[in-house]
Amino acid sequence: MAPFAEAFVPAWLALAARSLPGFELETLPDRILHASPALLLLACVSYYAGFPLRGLRWRLLLRNAGSPVGLSDATEILFLSWLVNCLVPAKLGDVYRAHLLKLNASVSFGRTLGTVFAERVLDLLAIGFLGMAAASISFRGNLPPTAQVVFVVGIAVVGALTGGLVMMRSFGRRLIRLLPVSERVVGLYERFEDRVFSSAGRRATLPSLVVLTVLIWATEVTHLLLVV
Numbered sequence: 001m002a003p004f005a006e007a008f009v010p011a012w013l014a015l016a017a018r019s020l021p022g023f024e025l026e027t028l029p030d031r032i033l034h035a036s037p038a039l040l041l042l043a044c045v046s047y048y049a050g051f052p053l054r055g056l057r058w059r060l061l062l063r064n065a066g067s068p069v070g071l072s073d074a075t076e077i078l079f080l081s082w083l084v085n086c087l088v089p090a091k092l093g094d095v096y097r098a099h100l101l102k103l104n105a106s107v108s109f110g111r112t113l114g115t116v117f118a119e120r121v122l123d124l125l126a127i128g129f130l131g132m133a134a135a136s137i138s139f140r141g142n143l144p145p146t147a148q149v150v151f152v153v154g155i156a157v158v159g160a161l162t163g164g165l166v167m168m169r170s171f172g173r174r175l176i177r178l179l180p181v182s183e184r185v186v187g188l189y190e191r192f193e194d195r196v197f198s199s200a201g202r203r204a205t206l207p208s209l210v211v212l213t214v215l216i217w218a219t220e221v222t223h224l225l226l227v228v
Contacts, residue, residue: 043226050219051079057122057212061115064205067107077101114196121161121196122213128157130217168193 032040055075062069077100085093098112135151176189 039226043223046219046223046226050216050223051075051082053212053216053219054078057209057216058115058119060205060208060212061118062107062112065111065115067105067111067115069101069105069107073104077104108191111191114192114194117192118196121165122209123217124157124161126213126217128153128155128161130221165196169197 052071052075055071055078058078059069059071059074062074077097080100081093081097083093084096085091094113094116097116098109101107101112102109131153132151132155135148172193173190176186
């Protein structure tokens, strides 16, 4: 997989250079020199510690979906897709992740996207609960208007995700067949839905997925706290 990834390095560098105009690069050296090296080092350690945890969670989702992948491969593919997400809009790194997995592990595109969607659901639920908890702890019940918006958005996200998953599980296949789409699209959706619920819906592994998600977001919170 490494030679394939290296072939895209020039394109990634070009995208990075294109995104720099407007960024105050001249202020960056001074800020780095006056920052605490120890805190920055700890922030880097905390940030990159999240990738093996994310790789382990994704590997578990793929295994539940019937596509076993090694931990090192899962972590490397996820890391490369993370880089693409930083350079291009619309979370296209997730599409690139599905492409890399198909090339290296012969896992279908729809199956991979199903596990990525399950992963995003876990993350969004974590963000929703974190937002509500942070607002409650920080303001101790006396929420200003801005914090109230965060609180309401958090509740809305959790509610929308829960309702969307219930609807997908109960009516998704019937609804897709009512739309004027080809059988190929119907088959892609059915594989996608199957992988969403088979990857994250097993009771035996759900506690492990929840624990890993908590640890992942603990690293996110820690590195943000250290940088700030």
